[in-house]
Amino acid sequence: MENKIFTISVYSENNVGLLNRISGIFLKRHINILSLNVSESEIENVSRFIIVVNTTEKWVHNIVGQIEKQIEVIKAFYHIDEETIFLESAIFKIESSLLFDERQIQNIIKESHSEIVTVSRDFFVISKSGKRSEINDLYNKLKPYGIMQFVRSGRISVSKEKMEISTILEELK
């Protein structure tokens, strides 16, 4: 069975220790988490985990079953990329002088549809949301000029199809 990128979505109670419990399920199977994001979901006090892994369908099915079995997990799903709308965010900190010395940087910013968040005397900060490949592209273009700091968020995603969680969550509202 071939490896693929899967996005696992977990709806859970917002309790101390649950992150440890969920990450342990990956640890036990020696599976590396590519990206992890936890936030409040559309329901108050219900957290949503978005976990990205590169593994086989058999494993992801097994993992989601194990996650869903945890007492404080309400529901867990997995999707392939084609089934979700997903993006990541990244922030780049760059020396301000480059903005004037290296004209090309302004074009890169414009073409990549990234945003200038702030400009100060010493540095400026741009942010970019999009697919990982787009962020990688931007990173590769900026790298030759020197990046002072770079950080990328975990993936966030929503499914194209309605998730069966919707009715369960309605009841919890």
Added chain:
Amino acid sequence: MENNKISGAEAVIRCLLAEGVDLVYGYPGGAIMPVYDELYKFQDQLHHVLVRHEQGAAHAAQGYARVTGKVGVAIATSGPGATNLVTGIADAQIDSTPLVCITGQVGKHLLGSDAFQETDIIGISTPVTKWNYQVTEAHEIPEIIAKAFYIAKSGRPGPVLIDITKNAQFDTLDFDYKKCTGIRSYLPKPILNLQKVQEAADLINNAKKPFIVFGQGIILSQAEEQLKRFVEKSGIPAAWTILGLSALPTEHPLNVGMVGMHGNYGPNILTNECDVLIALGMRFDDRVTGNLATYAKQAKIIHFEIDPSEVDKNVKTDVAVLADVKESLTAIIPLIDKKSHDSWHNEFKEKYKIEFDAVINEELIPTNGKGISMGETIEMINKHSKGDAIMVSDVGQHQMFACRYAKFNSSKSNVTSGGLGTMGFALPAAIGAKMGQPNREVVAIIGDGGFQMNIQELGTIFQTQVPVKIVVLNNEFLGMVRQWQELFFDNRYASTKMINPNFVAIAEGYHIKSKRISQREDLDAAVAEMLASKDSYFLEVMVEKENNVFPMIPTGASVSDMRLS
């Protein structure tokens, strides 16, 4: 109302009483002392058994839970007290045993400061608990303990650990106990889909060579009667997994033996010849399936299972009947045609004949001047107990002999560490089993290796005077590992030879009646004397040193490649 207030520690005891607990196993220490102080005050209502090591408390609670179907309770202090419970908790997790473990913890203000006897037991126990929780405020205690019992017992049972900081034990709360009846994020058992029951019934009714494998799910859901009716009406040969043993009487005519690595020949070989395999409350452990790529590939698989994550985990199913197995069996019985499958049963009988001639006969009646065998010792216990004893086995060769040859008339009679394979399990588990079923004979079967892993619990037996019978089958080897070394490591007996102490002298040191035998002619009388004893009794049987357990499915081999020698 100030005078309704009680301490967190007292609340712990009142919660246990409200859950119907009358017996707990534990070991005191600094961070749990307020709870022990209350145990002292409540000793008329709640009996505390002082073990000699916290691992013993966990296994004793497991033994108690396994024979009663109730939740076992173990109490320990923080730090090493808590970590010593972990092996028992892991064992309970993989064998689905309901446990509530209560650990003391350093005060809330000291958490994370590397205080004396502070350990992150929540972090440590997370992968091996069904649920765990750290209580840091007294007022949380009633709700959390109610949840703990509900989670431990409902659905697929398992261990729960509640860690209570010392301040929460001292602080006061208004006590109001409500049993937990549901948790919004937790569905204990799936709702039975009758369509799936019909699909399963159709497959079963059209099958020429159907085969049942039943596991502990039957015992956990108390579906023994339903299993018997299902088996008798359908006429289908039924085999047990190690933890399913005793769910159907071993002498039942449709019971064809044990599946798995050291199970019976017929059920293993014929797994790969059946046309419909009906798995009831079992999880296709690798010790059952052997090589998955060649496991029952010709058969349609029906899986009756309570835990959705078990379906398709190891073996791809054709029909999954997700529910408590008692409900699903009750639903399917009326849909099943009455049959007898005589010629199919004959195939099991033929295979049994092969196994009997190649293995069983020699095991039960050894020839060529060989010493006492483990199998004949178990057979001798059968003879005197008449299949009414609870047998608690440890892990290794003796365990396989016990499970292969023991006779059981009733359910919840076989207590053994199945999934985790925990040496040292049997002695403390037998204590718990005897306390849970004081009117039944409880015989612990232990090897000379495993006996020394929790030998200190002889002290618990002495102090409580619990009349368990202990049989050590001594071959002066770590026998199972030695067998593998003989078969797969070219006889290199690396660290498996045991130079043992005088076990009888040790048992006598604890004032436990003891006997050692090494001659076959002494076996009958010794077993009779042990079982006749009103008190605890230690019997050491010196057995043939280098006997092997057969038949055997070597690791990674197919069930159909089971070896007879």
